[in-house]
Amino acid sequence: MEKKKVAIIGVTGAVGQEFVQSLENHPWFKVTQIAASERSAGKDYLDAIKDASGIVAWDVGGEIPEYIKSMTVKKIDDLDVSQLDFIFSAVESVAARDIETKMAANLPVISTSSAYRYEEDVPILIPGVNDEQAELLEIQKKNRNWKGWVAPLPNCTTTGLAITLKPLLEKYGAKRVMMTSMQAISGGGKSGVSAMGITDNILPYIPKEEGKVRTETRKILGKLKDGKIEDADIRISCTCTRVPVIDGHTESVFVETSDEIDPSKAKELYKSYNENISVEGLPSAPKKYYAFHEDPTRPQPRMERSVGGGMTTTIGRVEKEELFENGLKYMLFSHNKKMGSAKGAVLLAEMLYKKGKI
Numbered sequence: 001m002e003k004k005k006v007a008i009i010g011v012t013g014a015v016g017q018e019f020v021q022s023l024e025n026h027p028w029f030k031v032t033q034i035a036a037s038e039r040s041a042g043k044d045y046l047d048a049i050k051d052a053s054g055i056v057a058w059d060v061g062g063e064i065p066e067y068i069k070s071m072t073v074k075k076i077d078d079l080d081v082s083q084l085d086f087i088f089s090a091v092e093s094v095a096a097r098d099i100e101t102k103m104a105a106n107l108p109v110i111s112t113s114s115a116y117r118y119e120e121d122v123p124i125l126i127p128g129v130n131d132e133q134a135e136l137l138e139i140q141k142k143n144r145n146w147k148g149w150v151a152p153l154p155n156c157t158t159t160g161l162a163i164t165l166k167p168l169l170e171k172y173g174a175k176r177v178m179m180t181s182m183q184a185i186s187g188g189g190k191s192g193v194s195a196m197g198i199t200d201n202i203l204p205y206i207p208k209e210e211g212k213v214r215t216e217t218r219k220i221l222g223k224l225k226d227g228k229i230e231d232a233d234i235r236i237s238c239t240c241t242r243v244p245v246i247d248g249h250t251e252s253v254f255v256e257t258s259d260e261i262d263p264s265k266a267k268e269l270y271k272s273y274n275e276n277i278s279v280e281g282l283p284s285a286p287k288k289y290y291a292f293h294e295d296p297t298r299p300q301p302r303m304e305r306s307v308g309g310g311m312t313t314t315i316g317r318v319e320k321e322e323l324f325e326n327g328l329k330y331m332l333f334s335h336n337k338k339m340g341s342a343k344g345a346v347l348l349a350e351m352l353y354k355k356g357k358i
């Protein structure tokens with residue numbers, strides 16, 4: 001089988017580096033071109049990822065894959081789109097708008113940026129949660145007269161929340177949600193949070209994050225009807241904070257449901273969803289989509305971030321919530337750079353490939 005030829009754009013950033021790792025020896029996709037800003041263009045990849053003091057900043061951990069080290073980083077305009085099947089975009093969100101528009105005119109774009117998430121004809125996809133919304137991509141392509149489309153993932157804080165709410169919404173009717181996040185430093189990108197700001201500290205505010213979580217969760221859990229997404233009828237309140245953890249977001253969640261639920265029913269629910277996950281068997285899918293713990297000391301970022309190669313969503317501290325007539329509280333862990341961005345985007349590409357969309 002000939003592999004699909006892909007480019008990673010925004011390849012030098014925190015998520016770009018994770019893409020490089022996730023696509024090493026991929027059975028279906030081959031990275032043939034890479035691009036970033038003018039600051040990096042023309043340099044070998046190893047040079048382009050050096051920080052201001054000339055030190056190679058490889059955020060992923062482990063070895064930098066050989067295939068990428070001497071590949072030249074291009075300017076976006078120098079990409080040869082005629083030699084590509086599709087694009088992974090990890091470009092900073094403001095610049096992403098124009099860049100993804102230009103790219104989608106010719107090719108499918110799978111994106112971790114927020115540039116297109118809130119457009120009516122654009123689904124926000126989490127493979128395994130709302131695969132059926134991928135049908136909207138065809139409508140988007142026609143509407144915009146493009147040869148490709150843009151398929152964004154959600155914000156990395158939305159990912160774990162939407163994944164854990166989906167079964168609760170479908171089976172018990174989730175109505176209202178309160179969430180507080182404890183988000184990792186890497187979620188802010190390679191220059192997002194200063195060391196002085198985050199060491200021995202908690203930052204109680206992440207610009208624009210809470211609005212993103214509210215809007216995106218309702219859209220993802222909505223239904224595609226007559227070519228449009230009808231948002232899920234859930235009210236969401238959230239507080240997003242940044243904590244001194246390198247990778248992986250932890251969230252404390254309170255959910256009010258229509259029907260009565262308790263921890264043992266929740267355990268059964270996630271177990272039955274694990275047995276029927278659409279992405280099962282895809283190269284980047286974890287063995288278990290959900291990990292459910294009764295041990296009250298889980299989830300912990302250091303323990304959970306490698307589970308399922310960073311693609312498993314962990315749920316723990318599940319208790320009946322007495323504030324509501326029916327409801328639960330729980331904590332979740334989701335890896336922001338794996339399931340929450342780059343590797344999740346690769347899983348999305350695998351799902352779309354299987355559906356014949358790329």
Ligand SMILES: NC(=O)c1ccc[n+]([C@@H]2O[C@H](COP(=O)([O-])OP(=O)(O)OC[C@H]3O[C@@H](n4cnc5c(N)ncnc54)[C@H](OP(=O)(O)O)[C@@H]3O)[C@@H](O)[C@H]2O)c1
Pocket residue numbers: 009010011012013014015016035036037038039040041076090091092093095096099112113114154155156186187188189190191336337340341
């Ligand atoms: N970090 C996460 O956990 C996470 C999770 C989900 C989604 N996201 C989203 O994913 C995207 C990338 O995030 P990140 O954390 O990797 O950010 P980052 O570390 O700041 O990296 C940004 C990337 O965009 C490139 N870029 C910036 N301006 C550009 C331009 N004008 N033209 C072309 N390339 C340009 C940068 O290239 P240079 O190195 O050359 O400047 C770099 O490769 C963002 O949209 C972010 O919101 C991030």
